[in-house]
Amino acid sequence: MKKFSLLFLAFTSAIIIGSEEEDQRFLEKNGTIYKINGSSLHLTPTEENQKVSKSLDEMESPSNLVKESNLDEKDESKCECDMTISMGTLTALGDDADDYDPGTSLSVKFPTKYNFNLFGKDFNISAEVNLSNLAGINGDDNNIKAGIAHFHTDFDLPVNLTFGLGVAHLDQSGGLTGTGVLDITYTLPLLENDLSLGFRYQKFVDVLKEDPFLDFSLLDTYSFNLNYSKTLNF
DSSP states (O other), rough: OOOHHHHHHHHHHHHHHHHHHHTTTTTEETTEEEEOOOOTOOEEEEEHHHHHHHHHHHHHHHHHHHHHHHHHHHHOOOOOEEEEEEEEEEEEEEGGGTTEEEEEEEEEEEEEEEEEEEEEEEEEEEEEEEEEEEESSSOOOOEEEEEEEEEEOOSSSEEEEEEEEEEEEETTEEEEEEEEEEEEEEESSSSTTTTTEEEEEEEEOOOOOOOSSSSEEEEEEEEEEEEEEEEEEE
8 A cells, every 4th residue: 555655656746747847848939939838738938038029029120220310311411501681772971972872782691610719709700792882973883792701799789790801892993902891780570580680881991002001091881781591401
């Protein structure tokens, strides 16, 4: 009887050990490791594979990554450029007012990446191309072409002040000259503050005289302008 009991106990232990070994069997299929359930013959992915699968599902597919990369390249290829267009009148000052009637002025101004610090203030540099004319009373019109570098800083005023230096060509006033400008602009609360009114005082200096002195009395003008600023995308 004792032998029978010992045999039964050993047989039961073997079955239990065998079932535990079956519960720990695994099968690899298509790169996924499955755990074999001996009682139901079902294949269940292991816990580690479930974590990996979940992580892969959460990751973006290569196609999405390629699309986002293309979008980034397109955004980087875009170029934004601020531009200000000014239109207004031009009037001569002093003795030249007797020779010329008021004319018109048109200019385009672009900011540049250049700046400098002077007297503790940061100045930004912009470039302007200006075309204007004065209507001759007893002679030809005085057509003016100028290239001007502007220097702008913030003075904490309700208006903006800009100083400029450049070169100009006057058809009726000696040809090539130097020029200096003072611009005062007031931003209007219209069109997202892209519209402003401007006043300009401009002096032309004769730089081609035979003697070493400059002639600052060549021509003085003033103008009233309407300015419109716009950002261009390329």
